[in-house]
Amino acid sequence: MRIGDLSARTGMSVRALRYYEEQELLPSDRSASGQRHYDDTAVDRVRLLQIFYRAGLSSTSIRLLLPSVEAGTAAPEAIEHLLDQREALESRLRELEAAASRLDEVITAATDPLQRCRHPPTAPLEQHSTGSTTTARDRRPSP
Amino acid sequence: MRIGDLSARTGMSVRALRYYEEQELLPSDRSASGQRHYDDTAVDRVRLLQIFYRAGLSSTSIRLLLPSVEAGTAAPEAIEHLLDQREALESRLRELEAAASRLDEVITAATDPLQRCRHPPTAPLEQHSTGSTTTARDRRPSP
DNA sequence: TTTGCCTCTCACGTCGACGTGAGCTTTTAC
DNA sequence: GTAAAAGCTCACGTCGACGTGAGAGGCAAA
Known part of the structure; x- marks a missing residue:
């Protein structure tokens, strides 16, 4: 072709x-x-x-x-590079998860119809719960 | 300051x-x-x-x-943008996981001392197992 | 007051993965 | 046989998050 x-x-x-x-x-x-x-x-x-x-x-x-x-x-030097790239990917994954987590907080607060209690509106730099990142997804109102 | x-x-x-x-x-x-x-x-x-x-x-x-x-x-239009960004993050997360998964395959094969069976060396575009991405990490030999 | 560090505002440089013509040749369709 | 479509090689443009001087002013200590 x-x-x-x-x-x-x-x-x-x-x-x-x-x-x-x-x-x-x-x-x-x-x-x-x-x-x-x-x-x-x-x-x-x-x-x-x-x-x-x-x-x-x-x-x-x-x-x-x-x-x-x-x-x-892979040859030994190539393996080094493989592991380096794998680690870089891992840290980028964690950065994305941190951002997603922050967005989820806001989305949860903003779309919650009950507006629960009166949390401090934005806790600055909260310890990101090392758990999963599946918090406030799929909340887009079905049109 | x-x-x-x-x-x-x-x-x-x-x-x-x-x-x-x-x-x-x-x-x-x-x-x-x-x-x-x-x-x-x-x-x-x-x-x-x-x-x-x-x-x-x-x-x-x-x-x-x-x-x-x-x-x-957030105001309604702002919420739209929040959800857009959240979705973009999610798809970027999946892209990173796909790459990490590919690297893990290679790392596993390259560092496995037993060189298991004779898989086809590189299965082209294998269905990425939708599971977690914690496969071949932390294999770097302690120096 | 002088020394030395900090800060200010332009304003051009960078790097990477392509986009976008320009101008020309090759292949394809009628 | 001819015209459109597709390919080729330069080679400059782009965009975003800063880096990097240049030249000038601000500020606390000696």
Whole structure:
């Protein structure tokens, strides 16, 4: 398939796909006239790239990660990097949970029809309960 | 306190604090000569801002959120925005979990000393088990 | 008053993942 | 055979949260 087909099948722009190749994340065969050609595995590759990009990883990190992910194994230095990235993801997860927790407090207070008691309206920097983050979801009024 | 003190107490750069004021997120009193002065509540405010910034919210979103968070309640349109941001956080959480899950697979396979059976080395785009994300953590060898 | 640190306001620089033409060649459809 | 559609390579633009001087003024101690 050519780049337009890959774009259609992955939802990524043609520009993005060329950018991935430039970053050595998405190799391509070239026809005699220079056009890029991909096989079906490229679709999965692009989706894998998107998983990492959307998680906030940089091109460089992904480039370091890819061989291990593809091979299903890793050299010792690669493992170090894997663990570093895993820890970074974990701390970003906790940051997101902290923000979600704050939003949940406000949403709960703002959508509670009974307006319970008179808590101090905003307890500054409350110890975030290390529990789950499933507090004030799905409260959007059904229209 | 002046801006240097606030910087020291929050860990944020002086430039960042001025930027927050520019974004109407951190008001300040000004002395006759134009220097910024803050009271103690500013420390909590900055920390709250960081919670949202680190979660990936934009200045604009935070500006819309802040009144509700401070007041502990919200107008109907504000509630809409609260729910939008909450949903955005949720989907970003899921993206992070997807990436973490992929890394865990690789880490497990790469650090497992027994190299279990002969799974296909990389199952392309496996259905991510909707369960928790606590699979292959804390495997870093104690040095 | 001088030293030294802090603060002020412009205002340009950065970095990363693409967007967006410009100008040209290749492939496809009729 | 020709025109539209798709591809190619530069190469500059973008956006957001600050970093980084430049140049000038403010403030407490000696």
